[in-house]
Amino acid sequence: MSAPSNPDATLSGSEAESTRKVGPLLVMPSVIVLLAWMIVPLVMTLWFSFQYYNLVDPTTRGFAGIDNYAYLVTDPDFWVSLENTLILLVAVLAITVGLGTLLAVVFNQPFPGRNIARVLAISPFFVMPTVSALIWKNLLMHPIYGVFGALASKMGLQPVDWFAQFPLAAIIAIVSWEWLPFALLILLTAVQSLDHEQREAARMDGAGPLAQFFFITLPHLSRAIGVVIMIETIFLLTVFAEIFVTTSGGPGNATTNLAFLIYARALLQYDIGGASAGGVVAIVLANIVAFFLVRSIARRLEV
Amino acid sequence: MRATPLQRLLSFIFGWGAALLLFFPIAWMVLTSFKSERDATSPGLFFAPSLDAYREVFARADYLSFALNSVVISVGGTVLALLFAIPAAYAMAFHPTRRTRGTLLWMLSTKMLPPVGVLVPIYLLFRTAGLLDTRSGLVMIYALMNLPIVVWMLFTFYKEVPKEILEAGRMDGAKTAGEVWFLLLPLTLPGVASTGLLSLILCWNEAFWSLNLTSAGAAPLTAFIASFSSPEGLFFAKLSAASTMAIAPILVFGWFSQRQLVQGLTFGAVK
Numbered sequence: 388m389s390a391p392s393n394p395d396a397t398l399s400g401s402e403a404e405s406t407r408k409v410g411p412l413l414v415m416p417s418v419i420v421l422l423a424w425m426i427v428p429l430v431m432t433l434w435f436s437f438q439y440y441n442l443v444d445p446t447t448r449g450f451a452g453i454d455n456y457a458y459l460v461t462d463p464d465f466w467v468s469l470e471n472t473l474i475l476l477v478a479v480l481a482i483t484v485g486l487g488t489l490l491a492v493v494f495n496q497p498f499p500g501r502n503i504a505r506v507l508a509i510s511p512f513f514v515m516p517t518v519s520a521l522i523w524k525n526l527l528m529h530p531i532y533g534v535f536g537a538l539a540s541k542m543g544l545q546p547v548d549w550f551a552q553f554p555l556a557a558i559i560a561i562v563s564w565e566w567l568p569f570a571l572l573i574l575l576t577a578v579q580s581l582d583h584e585q586r587e588a589a590r591m592d593g594a595g596p597l598a599q600f601f602f603i604t605l606p607h608l609s610r611a612i613g614v615v616i617m618i619e620t621i622f623l624l625t626v627f628a629e630i631f632v633t634t635s636g637g638p639g640n641a642t643t644n645l646a647f648l649i650y651a652r653a654l655l656q657y658d659i660g661g662a663s664a665g666g667v668v669a670i671v672l673a674n675i676v677a678f679f680l681v682r683s684i685a686r687r688l689e690v
Numbered sequence: 691m692r693a694t695p696l697q698r699l700l701s702f703i704f705g706w707g708a709a710l711l712l713f714f715p716i717a718w719m720v721l722t723s724f725k726s727e728r729d730a731t732s733p734g735l736f737f738a739p740s741l742d743a744y745r746e747v748f749a750r751a752d753y754l755s756f757a758l759n760s761v762v763i764s765v766g767g768t769v770l771a772l773l774f775a776i777p778a779a780y781a782m783a784f785h786p787t788r789r790t791r792g793t794l795l796w797m798l799s800t801k802m803l804p805p806v807g808v809l810v811p812i813y814l815l816f817r818t819a820g821l822l823d824t825r826s827g828l829v830m831i832y833a834l835m836n837l838p839i840v841v842w843m844l845f846t847f848y849k850e851v852p853k854e855i856l857e858a859g860r861m862d863g864a865k866t867a868g869e870v871w872f873l874l875l876p877l878t879l880p881g882v883a884s885t886g887l888l889s890l891i892l893c894w895n896e897a898f899w900s901l902n903l904t905s906a907g908a909a910p911l912t913a914f915i916a917s918f919s920s921p922e923g924l925f926f927a928k929l930s931a932a933s934t935m936a937i938a939p940i941l942v943f944g945w946f947s948q949r950q951l952v953q954g955l956t957f958g959a960v961k
Contacts, residue, residue: 670804
């Protein structure tokens with residue numbers, strides 16, 4: 388790589404001059420559209436969050452101060468939605484990272500048909516969210532017609548009506564199924580880069596498989612696990628389609644997360660101000676995570 | 691590392707056990723799609739296979755128009771993103787400046803903005819501009835949504851191209867445009883292709899904007915499948931047939947792009 392202070396040092400004078408001018412011109416279009424895509428909606432959301440603005444009631448407009456926020460934090464639904472968002476996040480992270488780490492280690496071992504098994508295991512990640520959700524809800528979890536119910540009856544148990552009795556757990560199961568392959572894929576890539584000689588040396592020194600896992604594999608994976616947690620967090624904070632097609636946030640508000648609450652405020656109740664205040668909360672939450680993610684990626688970036 | 695026979699056996703059991711469990715919902719869906727509506731509600735393995743469900747999906751719903759919307763929107767969004775990203779990634783990889791690092795990280799940070807945080811303004815802007823329920827609206831959103839990932843992936847591919855090759859081209863008198871078009875693009879075609887593939891997968895499966903910004907005219911398959919969620923639309927065989935057709939192409943793409951997926955989705959943070 389050439390010295391960053393003078394990247395065109397190897398080029399002849401006039402060429403260097405022309406590319407120095409052209410370079411920024413080529414980056415500019417992407418920067419401009421991304422800037423617009425980020426700034427315009429962000430400013431509008433902030434602006435609306437301080438406004439009285441309801442699409443079905445055009446008479447009340449104007450500056451609302453912090454009324455929208457005050458209404459939001461005194462609304463029990465908001466706190467329930469925050470709680471649901473966090474439960475969903477933590478549960479899915481625990482399941483996907485835990486099982487993903489175990490499976491990554493398993494899939495790093497040679498066994499017959501490993502490549503085919505791996506392809507099957509990561510397939511759920513490519514299924515669109517609306518399909519995953521409806522297949523799980525109807526074909527698997529339906530208390531009368533579903534596979535789980537049939538298995539339960541066969542074993543003499545009472546079939547569980549998942550979406551009535553444990554709605555949030557049902558959503559967690561679906562979302563975990565979608566994201567476990569992601570964790571597996573990333574962690575497997577990381578495990579494969581582990582130095583074999585290091586493990587061999589540990590084995591020679593008499594470290595058993597468990598000791599090898601805890602003292603060599605796991606520390607090696609910590610960075611990748613961190614990345615998986617952060618990327619999943621960004622997506623899991625705003626799970627939407629799975630809830631939209633299965634429970635619509637119900638029963639009651641049992642499966643309403645922050646994303647669904649904002650959607651309902653905006654497009655079902657037309658409360659633009661209230662929805663925007665919720666949107667600002669979602670943005671702040673995501674930014675806390677994003678800060679750490681960008682920092683950890685920046686450390687690896689070579690320009 | 692040499693594994694003992696017991697370790698191999700355990701890996702085999704756990705590996706295949708996990709694979710079959712994880713794949714089961716998909717396999718069951720495909721199986722159900724070949725059942726009659728009556729068989730579909732009784733979870734059994736033995737039934738008279740039929741294509742009725744597929745026939746009805748084609749006959750009853752306008753399946754092809756939804757599929758066409760998905761194709762147009764995914765391809766459109768991907769091509770648009772590539773058009774913006776190729777020059778940007780080229781310039782940043784081969785002519786980095788002091789600001790390149792910051793620009794790359796800033797682009798990445800735009801990806802962290804939760805879509806639901808900007809749902810309200812985007813919806814209102816689209817309504818004002820007449821872009822609600824249009825393909826071009828979603829093409830724009832998808833291009834912008836994937837632009838940071840596409841720039842990053844192309845950037846990492848371009849970084850791996852030896853600079854000497856471009857030098858040689860320059861000696862022969864290639865100008866910047868010629869350099870990109872005749873040297874870089876052929877050299878990095880596999881990279882561009884896999885970047886495009888990842889973008890296609892992400893567009894195809896996107897289900898926040900497609901559900902909120904389309905109704906009938908421009909609705910892609912994600913939204914079509916969502917229409918099966920109403921209780922009166924609860925037909926397991928038809929749901930399975932429509933779902934199988936909706937995921938099949940992208941599942942195959944996904945199988946071929948596992949590697950690039952890791953790179954693209956982690957912004958090169960995991961190698």
